[in-house]
Amino acid sequence: MxxxxxxxxxxxxxxxxxxxxxxxxxxxxxxxxxxxxxxxxxxxxxxxxxxxxxxxxxxxxxxxxxxxxxxGTKVYRFAIAWGSATTTDDTEGAVIATSDVRPDRAALEAVLPAFTGTILQRPPIFSALKIDGERAYDLARAGEVVELAPREIDVDAITLLEHGSESSVLEVTCGKGTYVRSLARDIGEALGTRGHVSLLHRSAVGxxxxxxxxxxxxxxxxxxxxxxxxxxxxxxxFVDLPEVRLDALQATAVRHGNSVLLTGAGAPVTLDECWASFKGEVLATGWVEFGQFQPRRVFN
The missing domain is CATH 3.30.2350.10 (Pseudouridine synthase)
Structure with missing residues (x-):
């Protein structure tokens, strides 16, 4: 059976x-x-x-x-292996370029400020981004030439944790869409050498x-x-978003997708993004405009 x-x-x-x-x-x-x-x-x-x-x-x-x-904000700890670039910008790909240059600690720390703030980054060709409906990594594996335009990303901080002649360990705090593999590649090139990610651990998401x-x-x-x-x-x-607590009548209206007027001392007048609750349970995500909570997505 x-x-x-x-x-x-x-x-x-x-x-x-x-x-x-x-x-x-x-x-x-x-x-x-x-x-x-x-x-x-x-x-x-x-x-x-x-x-x-x-x-x-x-x-x-x-x-x-x-x-x-x-x-939400993400935090990664990663190692850059110095001296070689790969097709995937990590250890999975084939080596496509090498360099005998090994950066010292001072040189590495000096270039890191250039990789913080809002910067332009070219994603790896082996990525899940779509080109004309096809995943970039599928096109790359099929041997096609893949060209991805640079995109704006936000890097809050990047810190050197350990440095050695063959590899260095860094930590980066960044926003959505950041490719750590691209950071490793670009940092290597900025130092006049080559580099790829040899270790990657994400320690926080939102x-x-x-x-x-x-x-x-x-x-x-x-x-x-x-x-x-x-x-x-x-x-x-949702702990990083403001919470709007509703009473029973308001909760019933929101469950049906209707907006509700927020009352009481301290009721918000405007919020770009928030979530509404009733007795500790999620009712909806949405925003507040002119003192009214406007549901965007209702939870069962």
Whole structure:
């Protein structure tokens, strides 16, 4: 007899996964979804297969909060291997250029300010960006010439943690759309040498960081009930946004997609982005205009 079909559950919340090395983000989501028997799952911010670290996985209603978490600030710790450039700008690709130049600490620290603030960055050709509907990495693997235009990114800070003649370890705090592989490539070129990422760990995404993280091995060792108790609530994805608390009548209106007038001392008049709650539960994301909360996305 075949095993009984697994019942998918309408469970909601966040799993802050420490994604292992050599696993795609899609594979990680599939594994976590299976472990929780969740009917619906998604992730906030793709990690390269060779990268480790924070991959926020949304179950159920938390998938509606993915855009807010995905747009949050990210922190990466990465190593640059000096002396060679690769097709993928990391260890997965073939070497395409080499250099005998090895930067010293002073030279490296001197160029880092040029990579902070709002800067232009050319994404790696092996990336998930689309060109005429096709993924850049698919075109690159097929041997086609891939040209990606530079894009504006925001880098809040970049710090040198360790320096050696063959590699250096840095930490970067940055916004959405930043490619660390491109940073490594461009820093190497700015120093008159070549470089590629040899280690990459994401330590924070929006409100989630390494302190919250669970490994797949840890999850596999637990019962389903124990896993459920480790789920972070849907609202934990919004802790960086203002919260608007509603009463019962307002909550009913918002559940039907209607705007509501906010009353009481301290009620906001204008907010570009916020979330509304009732008795601690997420009702909707939206904004406040002329003292009215306008729902953008309603949660069940």
């Amino acid at each position: 075949s095993a009984p079909k697994r019942v998918k559950r309408a469970i909601s919340g966040w799993v802050v996964l420490n994604k292992p090395y050599d696993m795609t983000s899609t594979q990680a989501v599939g594994k976590v979804r299976w472990l929780f028997s969740a009917a619906k799952a998604g992730h906030a911010g793709t990690l390269d297969p060779l990268a480790t670290g924070i991959l926020p996985i949304a179950l159920g209603e938390a998938t509606k909060a993915v855009p807010q978490v995905q747009d 409100p989630f960081n390494d302190a919250d993280a669970l490994t797949i091995d840890q999850l596999e060792a637990l019962t389903l009930e124990e896993r459920d108790r480790l789920l972070k609530p849907v609202w934990s994805g």
